[in-house]
Amino acid sequence: xxxxxxxxxxxxxxxxxxxxxxxxxxxxxxxxxxxxxxxxxxxxxxxxxxxxxxxxxxxxxxxxxxxxxxxxxxxxxxxxxxxxxxxxxxxxxxxxxxxxxxxxxxxxxxxxxxxxxxxxxxxxxxxxxxxxxxxxxxxxxxxxxxxxxxxxxxxxxxxxxxxxxxxxxxxxxxxxxxxxxxxxx
Amino acid sequence: xxxxxxxxxxxxxxxxxxxxxxxxxxxxxxxxxxxxxxxxxxxxxxxxxxxxxxxxxxxxxxxxxxxxxxxxxxxxxxxxxxxxxxxxxxxxxxxxxxxxxxxxxxxxxxxxxxxxxxxxxxxxxxxxxxxxxxxxxxxxxxxxxxxxxxxxxxxxxxxxxxxxxxxxxxxxxxxxxxxxxxxxxxxxxxxxxxxxxxxx
Amino acid sequence: xxxxxxxxxxxxxxxxxxxxxxxxxxxxxxxxxxxxxxxxxxxxxxxxxxxxxxxxxxxxxxxxxxxxxxxxxxxxxxxxxxxxxxxxxxxxxxxxxxxxxxxxxxxxxxxxxxxxxxxxxxxxxxxxxxxxxxxxxxxxxxxxxxxxxxxxxxxxxxxxxxxxxxxxx
Numbered sequence: 001x002x003x004x005x006x007x008x009x010x011x012x013x014x015x016x017x018x019x020x021x022x023x024x025x026x027x028x029x030x031x032x033x034x035x036x037x038x039x040x041x042x043x044x045x046x047x048x049x050x051x052x053x054x055x056x057x058x059x060x061x062x063x064x065x066x067x068x069x070x071x072x073x074x075x076x077x078x079x080x081x082x083x084x085x086x087x088x089x090x091x092x093x094x095x096x097x098x099x100x101x102x103x104x105x106x107x108x109x110x111x112x113x114x115x116x117x118x119x120x121x122x123x124x125x126x127x128x129x130x131x132x133x134x135x136x137x138x139x140x141x142x143x144x145x146x147x148x149x150x151x152x153x154x155x156x157x158x159x160x161x162x163x164x165x166x167x168x169x170x171x172x173x174x175x176x177x178x179x180x181x182x183x184x185x
Numbered sequence: 186x187x188x189x190x191x192x193x194x195x196x197x198x199x200x201x202x203x204x205x206x207x208x209x210x211x212x213x214x215x216x217x218x219x220x221x222x223x224x225x226x227x228x229x230x231x232x233x234x235x236x237x238x239x240x241x242x243x244x245x246x247x248x249x250x251x252x253x254x255x256x257x258x259x260x261x262x263x264x265x266x267x268x269x270x271x272x273x274x275x276x277x278x279x280x281x282x283x284x285x286x287x288x289x290x291x292x293x294x295x296x297x298x299x300x301x302x303x304x305x306x307x308x309x310x311x312x313x314x315x316x317x318x319x320x321x322x323x324x325x326x327x328x329x330x331x332x333x334x335x336x337x338x339x340x341x342x343x344x345x346x347x348x349x350x351x352x353x354x355x356x357x358x359x360x361x362x363x364x365x366x367x368x369x370x371x372x373x374x375x376x377x378x379x380x381x382x383x384x385x
Numbered sequence: 386x387x388x389x390x391x392x393x394x395x396x397x398x399x400x401x402x403x404x405x406x407x408x409x410x411x412x413x414x415x416x417x418x419x420x421x422x423x424x425x426x427x428x429x430x431x432x433x434x435x436x437x438x439x440x441x442x443x444x445x446x447x448x449x450x451x452x453x454x455x456x457x458x459x460x461x462x463x464x465x466x467x468x469x470x471x472x473x474x475x476x477x478x479x480x481x482x483x484x485x486x487x488x489x490x491x492x493x494x495x496x497x498x499x500x501x502x503x504x505x506x507x508x509x510x511x512x513x514x515x516x517x518x519x520x521x522x523x524x525x526x527x528x529x530x531x532x533x534x535x536x537x538x539x540x541x542x543x544x545x546x547x548x549x550x551x552x553x554x
Contacts, residue, residue: 080528098235103460105453109234129514130535134444137518138535140511147529154535163532209455216454217447228441238445246457315437323439340399341434347401362392369395369430376433 049099050120051169056094056110059087060160067093077165080149087161097169116152116164128152128166144168197261205252212252216245219262223269229338230273232327240276244269270343274353277331325375333368340365394424398431 057073058065059081070091072078081090098106098118105119115131124143129136130152142150146168153163192200192214203211223244228237248265255264326334332354339350347365351358390413396402397410414420443450511533513519523532 080525080530083528084523084525084530084532104457107235107238128533132518136449136514138512138520138533139514140509140522140533142509142531145529149528149530151530151532152535153532155537213451213455216451220450221443224443225439225441229439237441238443241443242450242454242457245454246461249454249458250461318433318437319439322434322437326439337434341431342438347396347399362395366392366395369427372434373426373430376430 049101050126051097051099052118052126053095053097053167053169054108054110054116054118055092055096055165056114057081057163057165058091058093058156058160059085059089059163060091060158061088062160063089065091065093077149081163085161090163093162110164114162114164116166118166126150126166130164198257201252201255201257201261204249205255212249215261219265220245222262223265226266226269226338226342227273229326229342230270230277230331230335232334236276240272241269244272247272266343270339270353274335277335278355281331321376321379322372325372325379328375329368329371333364333371336361336364337368337372390420391423394420395427398424398427 055073055077057077058070070093073081073090073092077092078090081087094110096108096110098108100106100118100120102120103122105117107115107117109115113133115134117129117131119127119129121127121141124145125141126144127139127141128150130138138152140152144150144166149165149167151163151165153161156162189210190203192211195203195211195214197215197218200211200215204215220241224237224241227241227244228234231237231240244265247268251268255261259267326337329337335354336350339345339353340347345353347358347361351361354361390410393402393406393410394414397407397414402410414424445453509522509531511520511522517538518535519538520533520535523534524530
């Protein structure tokens, strides 16, 4: 694991190709553009809107959560967290999906004490703000790469911990989520 | 050198006039004054803090864009509240398309649930602090379907007429009357049962 | 099933009953105890709600809430300005040149990004916004996981040790 602490302010503005005049291109330019778009769509993490899933996870050594509605977190998260953190069990407290329009923010109330605000910055970076009981505690900006999970976490009472896990929803995963949600109802 | 006016001392109509000329600080003062009311209205309809924040902010953005259309026929806050309500109704319609109807709502349409509701003397305000009473009403509102809650909010809190509510909810006046009747009776029943539980 | 009369009682309460029906409803109300009770219940409910609308305070600070609105206004105005440019003659003469350059740029950027590994290093900016808390960050390239750990500044030393202990490779 690599521990870092950085105070650099970096503005990762990337320009976007303007393709409004697509219709007016000669055929060769159109072919080049088509090829370019294939690469960009494969490589680029962010479309105009950013679809994210945020999950509040509670880490504890207790066998069960006192709240019966909390179920064990999914195996992907459980494996990642168990690999690096000391707690025996991880429970999903709240899960939300959100679509953030380009260069806008959305606020997610994960619990009464924990609110996060995510801003889609131009290009790959997102900004995540953590509010504890209404007060802004922490802010970080990071590029969200494909398949990456970004989390903000901290200690909770009784030697437990909380984690807010954020990841981008891929189109196929989105269909799977919708199927799961329909099954849960 | 011209000094900045103290916006906090200006009346709403003066702030609106200044905003219509492009004075964003004047508009910010209007936002500060009335944001709680708009947020509360959005929250009462959406029952979700994030959505209420999002929609109330969107309402302010639309208010800024449409300021030239505001003629002063109603108060500025009433005008903004209408924008907020319309945005919430649009969002609720979108969500309805994605959501299965609750059994309660289906039962209501056939009149089944009401037959079981005896007339009650609700009077739950005895010995209660206002804040506690408001919380109870809020809990009871939460148990209504979105159609019933919306009609109740628009009629009781916004004091719109049946015709106006029907237009905004895109249904007939008869449907509005039925929903309002059901919503009121259901609230009475819920508030009476909350009171009974207190006395146990 | 609710009857038309019950709905008329409600409409009478709300002042929505046509004038020619008001007297008829009043006559029935005077005669039928059950209808009077229904009217009383509806009146109580209406008055209770109107006098005790639930409050929903907004917890965001003035500045924060306004900053969100301002950002949206600016974004919409920028979008409108972009949409209104440029004129037909500009597009006709300069579009192929600009678009050709854009194609090449998009191709270069796209290939570059396509070839870059998913876990390549990207800068992170972390700011502690409260005097009471501080943070440290962890990254696992193998698990594609990045964590910002926020803790009480007063317990900084103890927490740093705890965080280190809570990790195991």
